[in-house]
Amino acid sequence: MALRLYDTIARDKVELVPRSADRIAMYVCGPTVYDVPHVGHGRTATTFDVIRRYLEWRGFAVTYVSNVTDIEDKIIARAAATGSTEPEVAARFEAAYWEQLDRLGVRRPDHVPHATEYVDSMQRLIATLIERGHAYVVDGQGVYYDVTSFPSYGALPHRSLAQLLESAGARVDVDTAKRSPVDFALWKAAKPGEPAWPSPWGDGRPGWHIECSAMSLxxxxxxxxxxxxGDDLAFPHHENERAQAEGAGHAFARYWLHSAMVQVRGEKMSKSLGNFTTLTGALDAHGPRAFRMAVLQTHYRRAMELGDAELGAAAAAVDRLDALVRRAQATGLEVAPGDPGVVARFRDAMDDDFSTPAAMAVIFDAVSAAHQALDDRDAARASVMVGAVCELTDALGLTLAAAGTGGDAGFDAEIDDLVARREAARTARDFATADALRAELTARGVVVEDTPTGPVWHRA
RNA sequence: GGCGGUGUAGCCGAGUGGCUCAGGCAAGGGUCUGCAAAACCCUGGACGCGGGUUCAAUUCCCGCCACCGCCUCCA
Incomplete structure (x- = not known):
């Protein structure tokens, strides 16, 4: 069965037919690094990490590129406001971004191009656009893209030029240097004190959209x-990228994917609204795996809340998965390759526009089946079910934690000792001592489960 | 104003013209357990409102209401 995905231009699910068989090249717009990452960045990064991982699981060799915009008005403003420099601001917030994405288990892209490293390439693209009649120079102002020269402009947002013009005229402050309100800047002349690069059109810096066209190509x-x-980039950013690349004579992206926003009590989370939660805070409070679980349980094209209630429920869902792994380990179950039926249902779910909520339902059904098999002492069935759960969660980037994963040998040894003493007390039917030891373990954040094969502990 | 989306049980959140059922979280009852946890079994309760099509609609069509996104920097 074919993999289908929802393409924004087609406004429909279409079959994925790669440029070259078995290989996928994908580009995902990353952040402008002028502030700390918020949970919206985490959602988008996780969404595309899952897509990347699934495509690989599906057998494609994936090349994944995600950029960092390290020169832009807000970075300049931030540098000015903090008495810092643009490179310092960018470096600082980029580091914060990757730090949180690493915690989230988002794999690093194969390439992370930075805008400032591609200025030459952007200038070549701009020159080509001027030659081909898609762009014009305004002395002392910069270079602009002539939107009317690109017939399919508006295909991505599904708006006609007339519609775009109407709303642009109605709501947008029109830059008088532009011939038309819908035109956009390719090159911005530098104002005094701003970072600038030399160019045939005067010292300045690139417009925001041109970097992604140049770097992706x-x-x-x-x-x-x-x-x-993110779907807030569909227009104008992505449409402008497309106009630039195709206007310069290059075929551009075959499929456009947009992930929906995170909301806060029904409103879009954004820095301009000031209602954002930092990614660091969310991960500290509920753990990175809860975050990924919450993202997976909502379809990527649906707006979602990612507050304490949602993340807390997701953390409990992760516990259910961990508990199965603990039980399997405690029973000494050998994990076999995943049950083919479960794997097939998972694939069908994911092949349908990366329907991770349906895929998670398949996985949780396998969790139930595994427990039932363990109850029935059906080791063969249990091992293929546990295998499926481990294999499929892994495919989605969700790592399941077995028992005793303290990650700190000294701590683990102390806990092992307490657990052993408690078990000895229980065997001697000295329950007062056993309960006291449990209380001590609880105080140290450890839960002990007594199983038929002995006690198993894990962190709460 | 233009374009698009959403409204599902206590909460989150899939999906489908009728079939036993998405799934997760939570709640109640039971089994198991020294305690506990985990697990299993059982239970309730849903499809914004009003029409229409149909033997049958939460699912298709029309209208309405509410909310959200994009049209401006934004993941």
Whole structure:
């Protein structure tokens, strides 16, 4: 069965037909690094990490590129406000971004292009656009893209030029340097004190959209497969990227994927609204795996809340998965390759536009089946079910924690000792001592489960 | 104003013209357990409102209401 995905231009699910068989080249817009990452960044990064991992699980060799915008108005403003420099601001917040993504288990991209490293390439693209009649120079202002020169402009947001013009005229402050309100800047002339690069059109810096056209084409080549990002980027950012690349004569992305926003009490989370929760805070409070679970349990094209209630429920769901692994380990179950029926249902779910909620339902059904098999002492069935759970959660980037994973040998030894003493007390039917030891373990954040094969502990 | 989306049980959140059922969290009852945890079994309760099509609609069509996103920097 074919893998289908929802393409924003087609506005429908379409079959994924790669540029070259068995290989997928994908580009996902990353952040402008002028502030700490919030949970919305975490959702988008996780969504595309899952897609990348699934494509690989599905047998594709994936090249994954995600950029960092390290020069932009807000970075300049932040540097000015804090008495810092643009490179310092960018470096600091980029580090914070990767730190949180690492915690989340988002795999690093194969390439992380930075805008400032591709200025030459952007200038070449701009020059080509001028030659081909898609761009014009305004002395002392910069270079602009002439939207009317690109017939399919508006295909991504599904709006006609007339519609775009109407709303642009109605709501947007029109830059008088532009011929048309819908035109956009390719190159911005530098104002005094701003960082600038020399160019044929005067010292300045690139417009925001041109970097992604240049970097994606440079690293992935024309006609690469998937272009992704948050759905707030669909217009104008992605449409402008497309206009630039195709206007310059290059085939651009074959499929456009957009992930929905995180909301806070029904409103979009964004820095401009000031209602954001930092990613660090959310991960500290509920753990990175709870975050990933919450993201997986909602379809990527649906807006979602990611507050304490949602993350708390997701953490409990993760516990259910861990508990199965603990039980399997405590029973000494050998984990076999996943049950083919379960794996097939998982694949069907994911092949349908990466329906992770349905995929998670398949996994949780396997969890139930595994427990039932263990209850029935059906080791063969239990091992293929546990195998499926481990294999499929792993495919989604969710790591299950077995018992005793303290990660700190000294701590683990102390806990092992307490657990052993408690078990000795229980065997002697000295329950007062046993309960006291349990209380001590609880105080240290450890839960002990007594199983037919002896006690098993894990962190609460 | 234009374009698009959403409204499902206590909460989150899938999905489908009728079939026993998404799934997770939570709640109640039971089994097991020295205690506890985990697990298993059982239980309740859903499809925004009003019409229409149909033997049958939560699912299709029309209207309405509410909320959200994009049209401006934004994951």
């Amino acid at each position: 440079d690293l992935l080549g024309p006609g690469f497969d998937i272009h992704g990002g």
